[in-house]
Amino acid sequence: MELDELNIKESLERRRNLCDEELQKKLENIPLEIKQEKSKHFKHELEFKAQEMPSLSALPKLLKEIKKYNANFDTKFYTKELKQRQAKEKDYDAKDLHKNALNNWEKHIQEKLKKRKENLTENAQSKLIKDTREYLELLRQMQESFDEMGEAGEVFKDGVMNELREGLASGRSADEFLQDSEARNEFGRGSGGGKGELKKRIQNLSVWLKLLNQESVKKLCDMLGKLTKEEKKLELEKIQSLQSYDIKIRTPHIKEEITGIVLGRDLENTLPSELALIDDVDFGILFDLKFSENRLFCFEKQGFESQSKQKMIDEEKEKELSEAKGPIILCVDTSSSMSGTPETIAKVVALYMAKRAMEQKRACYLINFSDGIHTLDLSPPNNLFKLYNFLELSFNGGTDALPALEAGFKKMKEEAYQKADMLVISDFIFSGYDMQRIKTLMKQKDETNKCYALYVGSFGDSLAKTKLFDDEFICEANGRVSNLNLSIKSLKAKI
Template sequence: MVSPESLHLGMMLAETGMLEHAVTEVMAKPQLLVLTETSPGAKTAVRRHIRKWRHSVKRRLSNDCITADLKQELQLYQEAVQMSQQSFLDNAKGMIKQLEGKSVFYLEARRLLEKNIAQETPMFQAYFCNKWYEHLASSIKDAQQKELEAHKERLLKELYQRIETYKTLENVQEEGTVEKVGRLWDLAAAKVTQTDVELLKQFVAFLKDNQDLQDIAQKLGRMASDVDDPSLQRSPSEELKLVEEPADNVADDIVGIHQSDHLDKLVPNEAIYLAEPSLEILFYKHFADKRLLTYRMQGMQRSLRKVKAFKPESKQIDVEKGPFLICVDASGSMSGYPEQCAKAMAYALMQIAVREERECTVMIFSTDHISYELTGEEGLKEALNFLSYSFHGGTDLAPVLTHSIDLMGTDKYRNADLVVISDFMAPEQDKEVQEKVDNLKAQHNRFHALNLSKYGNPALMQMFDHVWDYHPSLMGRLLKRF
């Protein structure tokens, strides 16, 4: 017998077709066609975006488009098909009454019942339930279509906004800009204004004028690839493996009921149509349309398949690179040129992180600390907020360093880089903190310091693997401009 859940899933007849049609309509929009034809990278990103949307919407169509009234009607249908013929006739009027004002099938159901009272038909229950089934299938399909249209409109609105942001960012074309990032589309989720673009251009120009900062960022980014740890070496390869997978043609178990033309798996109720000559034509129509209710069988079969495996290869080894965790000193002593250097360095590392598909988080600290996820869904917005932040307050390195060390000890931060950008005018850290740092270094985590002052505390900087000093004189900075 068909349960409400099986009926619900079984009547998703047009779901795949509707989704494919919706995807085709979206991809045919002129704005998307122009973007994907002119930019292969954008084409891949757009297709990935729509695939994720399709998967999400498919799940929602299966779960969210059934209203409370429709669920109640499905339950009534289930009770109707399970009743004996006499019980159905005794309760039909009451069931139909429950549909009043809730189902468009109500009027037809009343007409069918009145017609049967006037001229009793032995197969009335089967005929009535068949009509009811067709109505439910149509109702669910209509609900899916309506829900799908709403999702499609939201998708188009989001895509148009991303295209606008994407094109705006493409205007930032200096060396080192976001345009060179492989996942520019992912960063285009946020709206940007002309002021935002000018801010990005400002830091692009700053990096161009201070090539040494860009060089430090490049060296720092390459260090994750130099780790000699077999557990971090990942090189994808394909091999044939014998795998077990579900197969509909292996008749091990009955897993449900669906519509098909397999007579050998016919549900007994369907054969009732053949007992009445006036209804026999319905049986053959359902058979021709592959709409007979049949048992759905499923079992496990073994087959050879190409399976992707990850194992080291001597010729080309990809190392699993961890995230960047950047701690930026936002104290008042960093305002001015050091502040510009700190922001530009973080921006350069963000570009490397996005290009290499690594996560990147910036934490600014003074007396407290604030975090910005630069490579998340709102990465561009977070980056703009960080670049717009004004440095002020005092320096308190201990809390943010302790918090960062705790993060670096988690699995997420294997082979990660912690970068502290500061003037390092602060006291040396406790011995306990230094011991934690040493333990993390042994686990292939790296600790870097970018010192932006001549007066940084050397004892404090001894805890880092690499220390870069960058504090050109005012005369040196002026000479770079000419």
């Protein structure tokens, strides 16, 4: 809570607000019995105000009505006072007693409402504290479980912890939240295991993650992981650059060449015919006059100087963009012939692909098939517990792969899966192939989609001749599940 890495305080605030709203609704929903009592009180009060002098039988009638709703109401005082007044005078006045009884009745009603409010508020507070403690304890236990898994646990922790944090904010108790999750086949299997079942499932996940660390299993998973490509595309990118260049500008300050004749008094560039006037006494006066008036004919000389300029230039260049990793579609054979080691390999590969999808924030879709097909969307942030259901699944039934392949290619038509790669894991022990359906599938296959097959167990016929798969791999296993020794070879390429 001190670090609050999961933003628990925000969830607690949302839960408290929900608790306040629920409490307010309960307070506004007054029980029918109290409503009826308030209605009766209001009726008697109107009757009292309408009558200038209540009848002698009005007070006993009122006391009977009050006693009906309040068994502990003290009517002895009013009865005794009435008898005393009757004994003293024939026409006694009971108006003040009638008014007093009405006021006391109203106090009893208000006391009931006050007590009800206090009880509801206390119950709401107790429930809020109890539920919050349960959630925080559950979060603590889950944190410890994921910490024990090490690096692998970090991949799955966020999804589970955020789900629990949302449960805290939802207003439901921890048990209600877990039961709802079980009903949706997320946290459990409808066994009603609650918090114990959740912790057990996470511990079971730890066992599966240890299988991923076995050297031969790791080699298989790494090889399959490399098959699922990264999407790339080229994009024209506009780049602005500052370019420098020199220009030559004509200037009169640089005397490089004669460009014309101008009037002036630049003696250095005065024409020889004008300078000749100086040698003559008479014409010398004319020269002095023209000089004073800037009217001497002079050579006009100009030159060029260099100036540096800069300008922005727009250029278009091709840029290779690395987009999000391509989606993954897994088709896993869950028929009875896959039981045993093939089943373990299939589950480990599915776990690895889901783990990889979560790490790289890429879409992942699982199709398991036997007599029929079932699908699970494992894309982040979908709950990891959906994958647990698959890991705990018992393989049985017959084998019909074509509906799964058809479902996979259909999924590739969706916008989010157009760049998907598909991996089919099976022993491929089928009763036969419908070549017409396979040809139809091959027509649906896009060039951007890669389709791979992993043969496990006792292998059936290869589909290599159909050219449906871009590559097919055979995985042979020796040893126990706790220490698998896998050998892998490709039917089309060297690994």
